[in-house]
Every structure is written in structure tokens, then in C-alpha cells.
Amino acid sequence: MSTLSAPSAQVAGGQQVTVQVPGSSGNVGPGFDTLGLALGLYDTLVVSTHEAPEAEPVRIDVAGEGADSVPADDTHLVVQVMMKLWEQAGWTSPGIELRAENAIPHGRGLGSSAAAIVSGALAANALLPETARLSDGQVLQLCSDLEGHPDNVAPSLNGGLAISWHAGTGYRTVKVDVLPQVIPVVAIPASALSTDTARALLPHSVSHQSATANSGRTALLVHALTKDPSYLLEGTEDSLHQGYRxxxxxxxxxxxQGMRAKGFASTISGAGPTVLTLTDGPQQAEAAAAAxxxxxxxxxxxxxxxxxxxxVAGEGAKVEVHQR
Known part of the structure; x- marks a missing residue:
């Protein structure tokens, strides 16, 4: 574990790390800022280090989703996260080359920013000497602080259903395995929506009735995802955030709303605008897609x-490191 000392050394050049990170759906149904589901959409990041910063200390190549809109310099979110982790661990940056292949749509409520944060943090941590690396808990805390909440970063880190909370001194999370017959079906619109825009519509307080309703539904949803999918429709009913947004x-x-009226367990994925439908088995998944x-x-x-x-991505991010 890092001692979080002042910068003492530069991260070694001649290394390369590959990180594959699943997307996620946060705020699942009633689980506002607490439940996140890892999804089988993956961004892949390859980072190479050089012995010392060159004329171009950061080189970036992005393909796939967001290739035409993300910055290609050191303001790129992945680069910013890497620099932040190295600073926290007490190390300085070498020259880096970043290649990203993105499959997670940007601004659609499928965890693209969380995946970028997780990939940057894990890549930066893996490029440190083993004795200098942050612990899993520290990585979760850093990623959650940068994202603003843990419900997307936790499933991207660990896979499955993530139940997350704040323990007073920091964020904590547990992974819960989802039944294999639970199949997510997503309807992804062409237009994006800012998470900040959606969050700004939330009220500063809610009634005890709404809070109580969501507490019960959140517990029921965990049961539905892990024990009995027949409760998915009731378990995804929300009284806390979707109506306001x-x-x-x-x-x-x-x-x-139309899908729910037809009996499907549909919800808004994250802050939206993707519609996520949780189905019980291939037959219902096909029916949901048709509907x-x-x-x-x-x-x-x-x-x-x-x-x-x-x-549902049963495993979280995967990291592979090798010397070039």
C-alpha cells in the first residue's frame, strides 16, 4: 500500500498496461446512488510509458465511441485520473502514450465517464512498483470521489451488482452475483444528456413516504436480481428520482412508462437517457426488444x-501489464 508521501520518483518508462473495463448502469430502479449493475459493453485502454517526457509528453489515439469529441491532450479524463493517482501515491508522471477503443456510448447513462476513471486509475496503479500501489479501497475511494458517487465505478471495478454506501470515512462496496437468466435490454437514443443537467432537477428533500417506498423496493430488487426475477417489475419501481428527471x-x-405498462421491468439507466429493461430469460428479452x-x-x-x-458483466475490470 502506498504511504502517500511527497513525490519521490518518476514512474518507470518501458512499460505497457492494458485495461478492459465494463460499462454500468447506476441508480438501478430505486437504488439512487447506491446500486450499480455492470454491463457487457467494454472500453479497452492501452497505456505505454516512456523514460522521460518528450516533445509530446502525452500522445492519445481514441477509436470508437466519443472519438470525435474527447480531447486528445492532457485534459483527457483518463490522463487526468492517472496524474491524480500518481500524485496521491507520491510519484511523478513519465511520458505516456494512450490508445483507447471505446464501445460504451458517451452521455447515455451507461457509465462511460466511470469506465474512463476506472481504466485510468487501474492503469496508473499497475504501472507503479507493487509496493507503491494504492489498495483496492483507496482506488475505490479515488474513483468515487472523481465520479462523485460510487454506483457506476464500483460495478466497473468489480462486476455484477454493486451495493455501495458511505461509511463516514469513505465509500465501501460489496459485489453481489446476479442470476444468469437476468438479461438487460437497452434502448439507446442518439442524443446525449449531461449527468449534471439531470441531477440539477432533483429536489433538495423528499417525503418520508417516498424514502420508505424506495427502501422497500431497493431491497426487493436485490432479491429479484439474485433469487427470484419474477419480482423485477415491482423491484424496479422508483419514487425518488426518475419522475423529477x-x-x-x-x-x-x-x-x-409504456414498457412498464406492458409488464416489463424498465427503468432509466443512470441519469439517462438510455432505457434499461431487466428481463427474465431469453424469451422475455426477445419480447422486450420487440416491444x-x-x-x-x-x-x-x-x-x-x-x-x-x-x-450482466460478472467480472469487473481486467488489467494486464508487460514490459515492452
């Missing part, structure tokens, strides 16, 4: 959405 994503809110497409075609907007069947 609906005005920022009316097409998504309408689609979610989503039918509703979108009826509204004349099918061309503006992608409907995909995913998997």
Missing part, C-alpha cells in the same frame, strides 16, 4: 434509437 428526457420517460422496437416505430423515431440485448 423526466422533463429532461421526455421520449425516454415515455418509452419507459421497444414496436413502440419506437409507432412514434416514428426508431431511426434515432439502438436496441441491444446485453449481458
Amino acid at each position: 423526466a422533463s429532461a428526457m421526455l421520449p425516454s420517460a415515455t418509452l419507459m 421497444l422496437l414496436e413502440m419506437l416505430e409507432s412514434s416514428g423515431t426508431a431511426q434515432d434509437w439502438r436496441v441491444n440485448e446485453l449481458k
Whole structure:
């Protein structure tokens, strides 16, 4: 574990690390800022280090989702996270080359920023000598602080269903294995939505009735995901956050409500605007995808959405380090 001392050495050059990180759905149903589900969409990051900063101390190549919109300099989120972790561990940065292949859509509520934070933190930590690395708990804390909450970073780190909380001195999380027959189906719109925009619509306080309702539904959802999926529809009912955010994503809110009226366990993924439907087995997953497409075609907007069947990612981020 790092002693968090003042910077004493530069991270060694001649190293390369590859990190593969799953996407995630936060705020699952009623689990605002506490429940996160790892999804089988993966961003892959390859970081190489050089002995000393060159004329271009940071070189970045991004392909896939967000390639045309993310910065290609040291303001890139992954680079910022790496520098932050090295600073916290007491080390300075070498020259780095970053190559990213992104499959997680940006600004859609599928954990793209959390995946970037996790990939940067794990890459930076793996490039340190083993005795200087941050602990798993410190990595979780750093990632949660940078993201603002743990419900997306925790499942990206560990996989499965993450139940997270603040223990007074920092964030903690536990991984819960999800039944293999639970299949997520997502409807992803072409337009993005800022998490900050969606969060700004939340009230400063809620009633005891709403809080009580969500407490019960959150407990029921954990049971549904791990023991009995027949409770998924009731378990995903929310009284705390989705209604307040609906005005920022009316097409998504309408689609979610329509799916729930048909008996599907649909919810807004994270801060939106993706609609996530949790299904029980391949047959229901196929039916959910068909229902989503039918509703979108009826509204004349099918061309503006992608409907995909995913998997719950049972494992979190994977890290591979080797000398070049």
C-alpha cells in the first residue's frame, strides 16, 4: 500500500498496461446512488510509458465511441485520473502514450465517464512498483470521489451488482452475483444528456413516504436480481428520482412508462437517457426488444434509437501489464 508521501520518483518508462473495463448502469430502479449493475459493453485502454517526457509528453489515439469529441491532450479524463493517482501515491508522471477503443456510448447513462476513471486509475496503479500501489479501497475511494458517487465505478471495478454506501470515512462496496437468466435490454437514443443537467432537477428533500417506498423496493430488487426475477417489475419501481428527471428526457420517460405498462421491468439507466429493461430469460428479452422496437416505430423515431440485448458483466475490470 502506498504511504502517500511527497513525490519521490518518476514512474518507470518501458512499460505497457492494458485495461478492459465494463460499462454500468447506476441508480438501478430505486437504488439512487447506491446500486450499480455492470454491463457487457467494454472500453479497452492501452497505456505505454516512456523514460522521460518528450516533445509530446502525452500522445492519445481514441477509436470508437466519443472519438470525435474527447480531447486528445492532457485534459483527457483518463490522463487526468492517472496524474491524480500518481500524485496521491507520491510519484511523478513519465511520458505516456494512450490508445483507447471505446464501445460504451458517451452521455447515455451507461457509465462511460466511470469506465474512463476506472481504466485510468487501474492503469496508473499497475504501472507503479507493487509496493507503491494504492489498495483496492483507496482506488475505490479515488474513483468515487472523481465520479462523485460510487454506483457506476464500483460495478466497473468489480462486476455484477454493486451495493455501495458511505461509511463516514469513505465509500465501501460489496459485489453481489446476479442470476444468469437476468438479461438487460437497452434502448439507446442518439442524443446525449449531461449527468449534471439531470441531477440539477432533483429536489433538495423528499417525503418520508417516498424514502420508505424506495427502501422497500431497493431491497426487493436485490432479491429479484439474485433469487427470484419474477419480482423485477415491482423491484424496479422508483419514487425518488426518475419522475423529477423526466422533463429532461421526455421520449425516454415515455418509452419507459409504456414498457412498464406492458409488464416489463424498465427503468432509466443512470441519469439517462438510455432505457434499461431487466428481463427474465431469453424469451422475455426477445419480447422486450420487440416491444421497444414496436413502440419506437409507432412514434416514428426508431431511426434515432439502438436496441441491444446485453449481458450482466460478472467480472469487473481486467488489467494486464508487460514490459515492452
